Amino acid sequence: MRTLRSLLGASLLALALGPGVVSATMPGATAPALELPQANGSPLRLAELMGQVVYVDFWASWCGPCRKSFPWMNAMQQRYGSQGLVILAVNLDEARADAEAFLAATPAAFTLLYDPSGQSARSWRVKGMPTSYLIGADGKVRLVHTGFREEQRVELERQIRLALALE
Amino acid sequence: MNSKDRFAWRWRLNETLLVFLALGLAGCAAVEPWQKAKLAQAGMALDFDTLGSRLHQQVYLSKEAARGGDAAGGGGCGCN
Incomplete structure (x- = not known):
């Protein structure tokens, strides 16, 4: 009986601790650290980009809205790259081949980072797919955006322009 | 089996069931948004x-x- 009681206690404790309640990465907070390999294997640290406006996007090949967001991110990188915008797209596929197949159909003209473990998504508190973070030149999160819809493009671009002090 | 024994036996059964329920629930894990590749198929x-x-x-x-x-x-x- 005592064994049963302690089992009960242990499993209730596991229940209470299991789905750990974590707070989201909020606007105004300093961006969490990010260090991941690029497509060619060389690591990139977010801290190296301090002073630039960075748009960090977490995506995966199986995510429908991610596919829609790529042409828009290509356009943003092309339009604002010379003004200091850096787009980092963190791939969260467990299999690299899935990401490659996606990229063959949906080319990306911005920096790709690979995190098959999903550890970065955990530390950035990604709430949905895709989730993107606009980080100002001061290294602080300006905007957290989950999902991607056609009608949100205008507002997202305005936020990028504001971050780049173009508006 | 007198009524006192029967009560003790029922109580033990209930407690055992509760343990298994709690153990089963503790086995549930939260699926994070980036882990839904298979669920998205x-x-x-x-x-x-x-x-x-x-x-x-x-x-x-x-x-x-x-x-x-x-x-x-x-x-x-x-x-x-």
């Missing part, structure tokens, strides 16, 4: 033909004249 959808089943529901409800709960009442014309 078409075969995992509850409904494999969303548009088709909406059409079917529209026709069915209007023929039955029994639209209710989710929308305004209908008259069997299939027009709402």
Whole structure:
């Protein structure tokens, strides 16, 4: 009986601790650290980009809205790259081949980072797919955006322009 | 078995069931958004033909004249 009681206690404790309640990465907070390999294997640290406006996007090949967001991110990188915008797209596929197949159909003209473990998504508190973070030149999160819809493009671009002090 | 023994036995059974319930629940894990690759596959959808089943529901409800709960009442014309 005592064994049963302690089992009960242990499993209730596991229940209470299991789905750990974590707070989201909020606007105004300093961006969490990010260090991941690029497509060619060389690591990139977010801290190296301090002073630039960075748009960090977490995506995966199986995510429908991610596919829609790529042409828009290509356009943003092309339009604002010379003004200091850096787009980092963190791939969260467990299999690299899935990401490659996606990229063959949906080319990306911005920096790709690979995190098959999903550890970065955990530390950035990604709430949905895709989730993107606009980080100002001061290294602080300006905007957290989950999902991607056609009608949100205008507002997202305005936020990028504001971050780049173009508006 | 007297009534006191029976009570003790029932209590022990209940407690054992509770332990297994708690153990089972503790086995549940939260699936994070980036871990939903398999759940996002078409075969995992509850409904494999969303548009088709909406059409079917529209026709069915209007023929039955029994639209209710989710929308305004209908008259069997299939027009709402």
